[in-house]
Amino acid sequence: MSKLWILVFQSTGQTLAMVFFSTFFSLLLGLPLGILLSATSSEEQGGIIPHPVLNNVLGRIVNVLRSFPFIILMILLFPLSRLLIGTSIGTAATIVPLSIAAAPFVARVIETALKEVDPGVVQAARAMGSTNWQIIWKVLIPEALPSLVSGVTLTIINLIGYSAMAGAIGGGGLGDLAIRYGYQRFRGDVMLVAVVIILVLVEIIQVIGNKISARLIAKR
Amino acid sequence: MQITLDNLKRSYGNLHAVNGVSLAIPSNTIYGIIGRSGAGKSTLVRLISLLESPDAGEVYYDDLRVDNLSKAELITRRRRIGMIFQNFNLFSSRNAAENIAYPMEITGMTRSEIDTRVEELLTLVDLEGRGTAPISTLSGGQKQRVAIARALACKPDILFCDEATSALDPQTTHSILALLKEIQKKMALTVVMITHQMEVVRDACEQVAVLNDGMVVEQGYVTEIFSNPQSEVTKDFLSHLVGVDEASSNSDKMVHWSTKKGAYTLRFRGGTTDQPILSRISRDVGAEFNIRAGGVQKVGDVEIGTMVVDISGDEDMQRKAIQALREQGVLVEEENK
Numbered sequence: 001m002s003k004l005w006i007l008v009f010q011s012t013g014q015t016l017a018m019v020f021f022s023t024f025f026s027l028l029l030g031l032p033l034g035i036l037l038s039a040t041s042s043e044e045q046g047g048i049i050p051h052p053v054l055n056n057v058l059g060r061i062v063n064v065l066r067s068f069p070f071i072i073l074m075i076l077l078f079p080l081s082r083l084l085i086g087t088s089i090g091t092a093a094t095i096v097p098l099s100i101a102a103a104p105f106v107a108r109v110i111e112t113a114l115k116e117v118d119p120g121v122v123q124a125a126r127a128m129g130s131t132n133w134q135i136i137w138k139v140l141i142p143e144a145l146p147s148l149v150s151g152v153t154l155t156i157i158n159l160i161g162y163s164a165m166a167g168a169i170g171g172g173g174l175g176d177l178a179i180r181y182g183y184q185r186f187r188g189d190v191m192l193v194a195v196v197i198i199l200v201l202v203e204i205i206q207v208i209g210n211k212i213s214a215r216l217i218a219k220r
Numbered sequence: 221m222q223i224t225l226d227n228l229k230r231s232y233g234n235l236h237a238v239n240g241v242s243l244a245i246p247s248n249t250i251y252g253i254i255g256r257s258g259a260g261k262s263t264l265v266r267l268i269s270l271l272e273s274p275d276a277g278e279v280y281y282d283d284l285r286v287d288n289l290s291k292a293e294l295i296t297r298r299r300r301i302g303m304i305f306q307n308f309n310l311f312s313s314r315n316a317a318e319n320i321a322y323p324m325e326i327t328g329m330t331r332s333e334i335d336t337r338v339e340e341l342l343t344l345v346d347l348e349g350r351g352t353a354p355i356s357t358l359s360g361g362q363k364q365r366v367a368i369a370r371a372l373a374c375k376p377d378i379l380f381c382d383e384a385t386s387a388l389d390p391q392t393t394h395s396i397l398a399l400l401k402e403i404q405k406k407m408a409l410t411v412v413m414i415t416h417q418m419e420v421v422r423d424a425c426e427q428v429a430v431l432n433d434g435m436v437v438e439q440g441y442v443t444e445i446f447s448n449p450q451s452e453v454t455k456d457f458l459s460h461l462v463g464v465d466e467a468s469s470n471s472d473k474m475v476h477w478s479t480k481k482g483a484y485t486l487r488f489r490g491g492t493t494d495q496p497i498l499s500r501i502s503r504d505v506g507a508e509f510n511i512r513a514g515g516v517q518k519v520g521d522v523e524i525g526t527m528v529v530d531i532s533g534d535e536d537m538q539r540k541a542i543q544a545l546r547e548q549g550v551l552v553e554e555e556n557k
Binding site: 118120121123124125126127128129130131134138139142143145219220 | 269271295296297298299301303305307309310311312313314322323325326327354355356370374
């Protein structure tokens with residue numbers, strides 16, 4: 001019994017590591033992409049450097065990546081994991097496909113949040129002689145911060161779900177535990193514990209995200 | 221800073237939003253640009269404030285052509301222009317003081333310089349001590365005051381007001397206009413006020429241009445245009461001003477004695493306001509005046525009286541009466557003619 005608890009403990013750690021690092025890297029990839037998507041959109045949609053061709057191309061890439069079934073994307077990205085991490089199995093290797101799968105989602109979330117910013121405010125900033133960088137960093141991002149926080153919360157929750165799936169093909173974590181012990185060895189109790197921990201994690205993230213977002217709005 | 225517009229044109233597809241506007245906006249004054257919605261005001265202000273480039277025509281600030289500036293020059297130039305808007309367009313992520321600080325932050329002023337200037341500006345717009353207030357806690361008038369302070373932060377030469385009072389109630393409009401007039405004098409600013417409210421032009425502007433279908437249909441001193449409007453658009457604006465009591469002081473009220481509208485509108489300028497013109501003409505010509513409505517308005521320092529009357533008597537008498545009125549310098553407009 002105590003052995004199993006150690007296993008549960010380890011799996012939770014692996015899930016947290018996967019989620020943490022893939023959130024970080026998906027933001028690293030998705031944030032610039034989302035900013036670019038919003039900035040290059042048409043003027044009516046609040047684009048500050050409208051570029052229809054670039055916007056179209058980026059939009060399509062993001063859509064294709066988003067509609068790709070995650071499990072297939074993971075298999076396709078095995079070579080990339082091997083190149084970057086040295087292996088395609090294990091928690092560290094899983095972070096690569098998780099980050100890449102979540103990046104286009106992050107990009108859309110960021111894009112949507114930035115587009116919600118009142119175009120009048122952007123016009124005012126431009127009229128005051130702001131450069132494009134200043135508009136992005138000093139106006140768009142601070143103005144959109146509550147929505148951005150909600151978006152990141154949603155991303156983390158999605159990644160918790162994805163990471164459980166990644167466990168099925170050798171990523172470790174709570175999903176892996178649930179399948180190997182709970183399903184294949186008929187240990188219903190292990191399955192239950194793994195699922196409950198995942199639910200609790202999601203709930204904690206959601207509550208924290210909501211709190212931060214609400215506090216940001218309350219200060220306005 | 222004097223602004224000169226030379227034959228400005230800007231279209232969107234088939235819509236000629238601004239269709240050949242030439243104007244000379246003198247330095248150190250409040251200049252009004254009035255027009256109905258769709259007249260091209262918004263496009264015109266975007267062109268003059270360098271937010272958009274014209275398809276054709278030229279914009280000059282003093283003697284410097286500014287409609288063809290490079291990107292870097294444009295950013296430098298915009299930092300010397302103040303602009304306020306109908307919806308205030310304040311940053312909700314910043315409090316009042318931080319909003320005012322923004323234009324100074326982007327030009328790289330030091331923190332201490334910024335803080336000193338923010339305090340000065342808060343005092344200027346009567347918001348001392350409200351610096352830390354979140355924008356959402358301010359009233360419309362206070363928001364516009366913050367916006368004015370923000371627009372003035374970098375000591376601009378020009379201030380554009382794009383329907384700046386349209387979202388405010390009459391009292392607040394009055395106080396904002398008073399503030400703008402005070403600031404204009406203090407800073408020797410050139411203020412360009414875009415509006416659809418004749419009250420704003422009457423209360424704040426020295427000169428005005430009337431815009432219709434993307435063209436200037438009339439321009440000149442406000443006192444002249446109020447007493448002697450030429451275009452239909454201007455007359456329409458004025459009739460609404462007189463008819464609807466939106467103004468703040470009682471002297472602007474048009475008093476209606478009867479619900480029927482009279483056949484003639486008479487406008488009395490300055491000196492003619494306090495002479496017994498009607499009774500004199502009535503005696504001389506024999507025609508009788510039935511006054512339906514009347515009022516006196518102050519435009520700048522000049523009083524303009526408006527009366528809606530019927531003239532009874534035979535056609536000859538009526539004609540003579542109108543002629544006599546005109547000789548006395550009274551403007552006579554006939555309804556539906």
